[in-house]
Amino acid sequence: MSEKFQNFINGEWKYSDSGEFSENRNPANWKEDLIGLFPKSTVKDVKEAVQSAKKAFEKWRLVPAPKRGDVLKVVGDLMTERKNEIAFEMTREMGKVNAETKGDTQEGIDTAYYAASEGRRLFGMNAPSELNNKMNLSFRMPVGVAGIITPWNFPMAIPTWKIFPALVCGNTVVFKPAELTPKTANTLIHIIDTAMKEVLGKDYIPGVVNLVHGSGRVVGEAFLADKDINLISFTGSTEVGKRINEVGGRELKRVSLELGGKNAQIVMPDANMDLALDAVLWGAFGTTGQRCTATSRLILHKDIYDMFVTRLTEKTSKLRLGYGNNENVDVGPCVSEQQRETVEYYVNVGLNEDKAKLCCGGKRAEDGDLAKGWFFKPTIFIEVTPEMRIAKEEIFGPVLSVIKCRDLDDAIKILNNTEYGLSSSIFTNNVNDAFKAVRDIQAGITYINGATIGAEAHMPFGGVKATGNGHREGGWTVYDFYTEWKAVYIDYSGKLQRAQIDNY
Ligand code: NAP
Ligand code: MG
Secondary structure, three states: OOOEOOEEEOOEEEOOOOOOEEEEEOOOOOOOOEEEEEEOOOHHHHHHHHHHHHHHHHHHOOOOHHHHHHHHHHHHHHHHHOHHHHHHHHHHHHOOOHHHHHHHHHHHHHHHHHHHHHOOOOOOEEEEOOOOOEEEEEEEEEOOEEEEEOOOOOOOHHHHHHHHHHHHOOOEEEEEOOOOOHHHHHHHHHHHHHHHHHHHHHHOOOOOEEEOOOOHHHHHHHHHHOOOOOEEEEEOOHHHHHHHHHHHHHOOOEEEEEOOOOEEEEEOOOOOHHHHHHHHHHHHHHHHHOOOOOEEEEEEEOOOHHHHHHHHHHHHHOOOEOOOOOOOOOEOOOOOHHHHHHHHHHHHHHHHHOOOEEEEOOOEOOOHHHHHOOOEOOEEEEEEOOOOHHHHOOOOOOEEEEEEEOOHHHHHHHHHOOOOOOEEEEEOOOHHHHHHHHHHOOOOEEEEOOOOOOOOOOOOEOOOHHHEOOOOEOOOOHHHHOEEEEEEEEEOOOOOOOOOOOOO
16 A cells, blocks of 8 residues: 655645545656655645635744744755655656756755845845935835745755745745655655744744645646735746736736746857767756756757767767666656657657658667656757757757757857747857857856756746746845835934925
């Protein structure tokens, strides 16, 4: 009998009202490795969680911010202690290799310590008054109940990017993780609650964080409909993001969206080729290509195109596939059967509709134990042109489209020829080209001589165009999303002073 997991509502672990469960399985060993059963929650569960968060907000907002930060300090410590176990279980539930799930967990730890210290800053701003004997101040105030909806590809890092700053700012949280990665979410909430109890002691407040498992269709939609959720932070597909913006907009909810990407790496003829090769391998096939910042297009200068493609194909064909908790594995499976089908669909588009040339992969990997999981061979299409679908649409799998360019201007034009704008990269040793690329590439993130992936927790993270709606996560920037500004005027003149009237 496999373990049945629970929701966390109002400080208690409890089963959903539905009494139903969904299975969480290992994508590298689908039939044999059942991780656990997670609640299929209902609208009623969501309502209960939101009401508990609403009630808890009245107390949590009054806990001094440095003390709220202390909770996050303990969270970081507990995550550090449990890092190996968290990474092992994360690999088991979503497939990326253990070094990467350790990195995912470390990003959560970094975010916790950053948030802990932010509890002692949360700086407001002062400005001089235009009147005598008057003081002008402004403060950051919490917004209220935060609805957090996350995808499966960074099951720890992405929830922490949202939940930790939300909490430090004094908001309370209702969290719906992806149905494919519920176990990491359970561990995270367990850790947060343990830290709350340790730091707050007898002043513990139930309902500050709530976890509701279930599908986007039911639980996610219930977030949108609930009038007591004041803000929604969402990371996921552009399609769902648009729906959240539409419904949330109607209710005047504050909405932060981190959506899709079609990221590209440019390689110029003067670049360090070994470095550029290693970067594209890591960028395109790390996390089995299932990163929002994955390198999905490679834009090669015509003078190095043939050489680079030859060397890249050779290196790619040597990547070792397997269960990510085993030694010597470079690439794990796709996260689900459905995700592998999407990849296969796009390989067919590349071959039959776009008529690009396949130079490696293009098939399921089914040798030996690989047949037990959703493995797909790292795939490269060459002779891709900017108008092809495989050059424009997000695939979210181990598929790279290689495009030839004439010069830097052409490369940047090709790079910008997508509806998305998350990450980007250029390999060059020409300082003028590098600065021009920084100025002209339309993306939220640009790497010079680095892969498109590898964001750091204290830097702004997010994209332009269809990648989002202008907010940023990470670093100091996310604190703008989780707070409202309050302007305060203090008049100590002892008389009625009329701004813009008495002083002019
Ligand atoms: P998704 O289908 O949009 O799902 C994301 C989350 O939204 C899941 O928790 C999902 O629940 C939920 N959801 C689905 N429909 C919903 C609805 N109608 N209302 C409210 N919530 C709903 O995305 P995904 O397939 O999991 O993840 C891949 C996508 O995420 C890619 O497009 C990728 O680029 C993007 N992504 C972006 C970033 C970034 O920072 N820009 C980072 C990572 C991923 P379920 O559990 O039912 O699926
Ligand atoms: Mg989905």
